[in-house]
Amino acid sequence: MRGPDPDPIPYERFLPWKRWVEAGFWLAMIGGNCIANSITVLMEFRRGGSAIPAWEPMVWEASSALVWLLAILPGMAWFTRRHPFRWGGWGRQLLRYLAASAVVCVVHVLGMVALRSAAYASQGVDYDFGPWPRELLYEYLKDIRSFAYIVLTMEAYRALLRGWRGEASLLTEPEEGPPLEPVERPERFLVRKLGREFLVAAADIQWLQAAGNYVNLRVRGHDYPLRSTIAGIQERLDPRRFARIHRSYIVALDQVASIEPLDTGDARIHLKDGGVLPCSRRHRQDLRGRIDGGEA
Incomplete structure (x- = not known):
């Protein structure tokens, strides 16, 4: 055993940049995914002979990315701090996280449909999301994977910070013999x-x-x-x-x-x-x- 680490400076130097690093990470991840998906979707349409305007795939992906960045990520950060993932107690945790993933999906779909509808209206056309039950299920199957990835990323990041700062x-009580000092x-x-x-x-x-x-x-x-x-x-x-x-x-x-x-x-x-x-x-x-x- 030793006394408290006399050099906590690296962690303290990181603190003024912490929010910028976090925001930059998610902006890079979600923004990069948005750009890649927009290009991929457009290429698939072009390969299939479709003359779809290039702005449509960009609106689809950008609307989704904006909802994740501006609404869902802040909410998930609060939720995972309030209810951090723990090993054990799987039943209650699973129900809580499944309920949260459903809320995330609803917020995601409603937000991106509203943004897409506004973007399409600015071009003088209507946006058709499709049959809501089918499309909502389709989006949930995608969103639950994103939800799980984000939860794991946030928990891993917090564990890294706790290890860096000290937990x-x-x-x-010792396995054998009486404790050397009061445990209670x-x-x-x-x-x-x-x-x-x-x-x-x-x-x-x-x-x-x-x-x-x-x-x-x-x-x-x-x-x-x-x-x-x-x-x-x-x-x-x-x-x-x-x-x-x-x-x-x-x-x-x-x-x-x-x-x-x-x-x-x-x-x-x-x-x-x-x-x-x-x-x-x-x-x-x-x-x-x-x-x-x-x-x-």
């Missing part, structure tokens, strides 16, 4: 980063933030995701050191510099390192009492 886990109220967390492991002291945690099915541990200015709920990890933390201040936040009491009341009844928590966290009115008085009472 925390609770220490478990851990004093340290195990962090795995790029194939290496080190321990983080619970006393070094500045605050915790809920993020879907993860809780980010803020340790010395760096975040380490822990697969847990905020309520689940709260039960494992020492209540003399930590306080719940919001449905999404827990703070270390010794990190609180001041409490700024707001007109809404909520508050802002100013930390000793200059950071600011939200505090809901539900937790404000309890936190003030604990700080004033010297429980930290």
